[in-house]
Amino acid sequence: MNFNELFKESVEEYDSLISGVIPVILVGSATCGKSAGAQEISAAFKAELEEQNVMAEVIEVGCIGLCYLEPIVTIIKEGMPAIFYGDVTSKQAKQLVNDYIIDNNPMIESALGTFGDKQVEGIPNLFDIPVMKPQIRRILRNCGFIDPDNIKHYIAMDGYKGLNNALDLKPGEVMEKIKLSGLRGRGGAGFPTWMKWQFFVDSKEDENYLICNADEGDPGAFMNRSLLESDPHSVLEGIVIAAYAIGAKEGYIYCRAEYPLALERLKHAISEMKKLGFLGENILGSGFNFDIKIKEGAGAFVCGEETALIASIEGKRGMPRTRPPFPTTSGLWGKPTVINNVETMASVSLIMQAGHDAFVEHGTQDSKGTKTFSLVGNVKNTGLIEVPLGTTLKQVINEIGGGIINDGMFKAVQIGGPSGGCIPESYLDTKIDYDSLTMAGAIMGSGGLVVMDQNSCMVDVAHYFLEFIQNESCGKCVPCRLGTKQMLDILTDITTGKGKAGDIELLLELAGGVKDGSLCGLGQTSPNPILTTIKYFKDEYNAHINEKRCPALLCNELINYQVIDEKCKGCMLCFRSCPVGAISGSKKEVHSINIDKCIKCGTCIELCSGMYNAIERVHKY
Amino acid sequence: MSKSLNEILSTFNGNKSELIPILQDIQSSIGYLPEDAIIEVSKFTQVPESEIYGVATFYTQFRFLPVGKKHIMVCKGTACHVKGAPQIIEGIERHLDIKEGEVTFDLEYSLESVGCLGCCALAPCAMINEEVESNLTLKDVKKIFSRMKNNSNDKES
Ligand SMILES: Cc1cc2nc3c(=O)[nH]c(=O)nc-3n(C[C@H](O)[C@H](O)[C@H](O)COP(=O)(O)O)c2cc1C
Ligand code: SF4
Ligand code: SF4
Ligand code: FES
Ligand code: FES
Numbered sequence: 001m002n003f004n005e006l007f008k009e010s011v012e013e014y015d016s017l018i019s020g021v022i023p024v025i026l027v028g029s030a031t032c033g034k035s036a037g038a039q040e041i042s043a044a045f046k047a048e049l050e051e052q053n054v055m056a057e058v059i060e061v062g063c064i065g066l067c068y069l070e071p072i073v074t075i076i077k078e079g080m081p082a083i084f085y086g087d088v089t090s091k092q093a094k095q096l097v098n099d100y101i102i103d104n105n106p107m108i109e110s111a112l113g114t115f116g117d118k119q120v121e122g123i124p125n126l127f128d129i130p131v132m133k134p135q136i137r138r139i140l141r142n143c144g145f146i147d148p149d150n151i152k153h154y155i156a157m158d159g160y161k162g163l164n165n166a167l168d169l170k171p172g173e174v175m176e177k178i179k180l181s182g183l184r185g186r187g188g189a190g191f192p193t194w195m196k197w198q199f200f201v202d203s204k205e206d207e208n209y210l211i212c213n214a215d216e217g218d219p220g221a222f223m224n225r226s227l228l229e230s231d232p233h234s235v236l237e238g239i240v241i242a243a244y245a246i247g248a249k250e251g252y253i254y255c256r257a258e259y260p261l262a263l264e265r266l267k268h269a270i271s272e273m274k275k276l277g278f279l280g281e282n283i284l285g286s287g288f289n290f291d292i293k294i295k296e297g298a299g300a301f302v303c304g305e306e307t308a309l310i311a312s313i314e315g316k317r318g319m320p321r322t323r324p325p326f327p328t329t330s331g332l333w334g335k336p337t338v339i340n341n342v343e344t345m346a347s348v349s350l351i352m353q354a355g356h357d358a359f360v361e362h363g364t365q366d367s368k369g370t371k372t373f374s375l376v377g378n379v380k381n382t383g384l385i386e387v388p389l390g391t392t393l394k395q396v397i398n399e400i401g402g403g404i405i406n407d408g409m410f411k412a413v414q415i416g417g418p419s420g421g422c423i424p425e426s427y428l429d430t431k432i433d434y435d436s437l438t439m440a441g442a443i444m445g446s447g448g449l450v451v452m453d454q455n456s457c458m459v460d461v462a463h464y465f466l467e468f469i470q471n472e473s474c475g476k477c478v479p480c481r482l483g484t485k486q487m488l489d490i491l492t493d494i495t496t497g498k499g500k501a502g503d504i505e506l507l508l509e510l511a512g513g514v515k516d517g518s519l520c521g522l523g524q525t526s527p528n529p530i531l532t533t534i535k536y537f538k539d540e541y542n543a544h545i546n547e548k549r550c551p552a553l554l555c556n557e558l559i560n561y562q563v564i565d566e567k568c569k570g571c572m573l574c575f576r577s578c579p580v581g582a583i584s585g586s587k588k589e590v591h592s593i594n595i596d597k598c599i600k601c602g603t604c605i606e607l608c609s610g611m612y613n614a615i616e617r618v619h620k621y
Numbered sequence: 622m623s624k625s626l627n628e629i630l631s632t633f634n635g636n637k638s639e640l641i642p643i644l645q646d647i648q649s650s651i652g653y654l655p656e657d658a659i660i661e662v663s664k665f666t667q668v669p670e671s672e673i674y675g676v677a678t679f680y681t682q683f684r685f686l687p688v689g690k691k692h693i694m695v696c697k698g699t700a701c702h703v704k705g706a707p708q709i710i711e712g713i714e715r716h717l718d719i720k721e722g723e724v725t726f727d728l729e730y731s732l733e734s735v736g737c738l739g740c741c742a743l744a745p746c747a748m749i750n751e752e753v754e755s756n757l758t759l760k761d762v763k764k765i766f767s768r769m770k771n772n773s774n775d776k777e778s
Contacts, residue, residue, distance in 0.1 A: 031740055035753035217736060219698030296641075298682040300680050313638070315676070316676060374742065
């Protein structure tokens, strides 16, 4: 069967599923959805359908990224638009079967939005709701709409059309299109993709490799995971196109082992590709051969760095080496190697499907296209988002994120992970593009956005990242191995009330040394969290050092827990739950906390905060 | 699930580059990397034991002691940290009376922390065997453990 026939067949199959008489129930079952109970929801639908003896197809799909509303279910009935429901419970699943599938009442009060040409009175269009409106979904276009385990769904959405288009062109022409798209690497540094490819092509060696970097080590980011779980073929198609454009013979996907579902989906997707001739010998009859192997990471952040990643595939300790030579001249097994991020690959398939003109419609002069971000931390609407590059941080946090949870106050947004920085309120008009973020002292990174409210302590955040980096340093360079340890020790002193005058200056001095004296990006950028917090939140450092006060009331050594007498109702809940018996009091009498016994575990405050709010953290000094 | 060491090795050629996948397969089958296994792998791949240990200790995934029947991995990523992961970890440590990286006496539970589980939007989270528990509170920690205890009692009786 040639590609056009396959496309037609896939479209027919998908259409008959979506527009058929049998209702379809899509259950968001990526990792987030699963942890929120997607499997129970699927089971509840199936059980009720059987109970009522009605036919409907229940399909597990990826996710649309509204993680805070998981489990999310989409119901498609003949003559109706697709309707999305969030926070679905098993009880609601039962109700939806009876009220909507059987009785045609779409339960508008529980609906999130509709998708499709038709409207339902009382339900907004999904893409008009505030969290969706500012987003442009290109990379994530299929996520949540197709069955990631069914290649034909992907093909019906114009999938592999990009590859088919590419194979009609000469490799150099494909490269030209990527150049015209202005695509820059999505893995962190933003290096122009075509240029990296050109270096590889110029090295002209017969044996060579293409690696897709799915290590996603930035703690607090999950864009790559979600994409691989929801639409693996969009990444795989990009890899094959890239291989064709640069003449690569063998491909690898290096995926972290902490993502079991993504790995499973990838394995399945690759086997489907082989069956249909998108991978292996003579791809789509073009004479081009290419194969992809999966390599599982073994839990080392530094292995996201390209030379460490290569060492790891070679079976060694994942330690970076000096560059040059760059991997494009001497990489895996000493052969030319291109390494690109997951989202870079998905952008390649998008560009070849929709055209480079469509790609450059969004973005800024120097940062083209859209970019996915994981928006997490203390915002209301946490999830996976996609916006045009050049969108401001404010728009992302306030419009898409819906502002701070519990009507709290914004303090900072951490962008770029351990190599990035904390950006304060006064910089929220900063545009999200490679260059503006670097100017603000952060980096674009891979796309993690962690929002922090007034309860986050900026010295603690710096401490957190340094601890992470110090653990993950491979140990090769003395400044990185020992310098980060020294900086961590100083930060530990500051957060535990042992800070001294001159500590800030010492931190800055060490930061300079570590930055200049480290071999790889991990060490070189490790001072960024410290530098930005000192730059924008120096008063917090000063309060810790000079007054032994943690303004956010977070650092345990500098605070005490106490009962607010006027609010305590003597319910005895905290008394019964304190793990060390530090609380005394009897029924209906004001309780009190013995600060010598209290280990500051937080149990009492968590319990009381939902009821009387009678326990608070106070400054010790 | 558990294959013998020979069965595992027979699926490989013995190239040095297979070292990490070999160790991964052994660990996923046996639960950890026993000393005997390392000796066999060394013979099979011609890589000295010292070098195998060098590689295995570099990666956080590899363990040299068995884990509990329920292996708990608490996320220490940024999003989880901001949402109170440190208190959750301490809570679990208190509950099980072990520290991070340890196993309970009855080999029922073991506790580890990880960089990120990729479920950051529903932070703080933890993975217990392959299931992710999200939006954890200290109260949930208690509930989860009493649920697991009941389940295993059910099975035994
Ligand atoms: C410590 C460190 C960790 C990194 N982690 C990742 C990662 O998890 N994923 C990724 O794509 N790139 C990561 N990178 C960047 C890669 O080295 C490389 O630049 C990138 O994969 C290139 O892909 P791109 O050009 O498509 O962006 C990391 C770099 C460093 C220094
Ligand atoms: S900078 Fe740090 S992580 Fe990078 S090579 Fe040097 S020691 Fe290793
Ligand atoms: S913080 Fe923990 S130890 Fe202290 S009083 Fe509350 S429950 Fe007890
Ligand atoms: S719901 Fe899928 S990424 Fe969170
Ligand atoms: S930060 Fe905890 S799951 Fe990502």
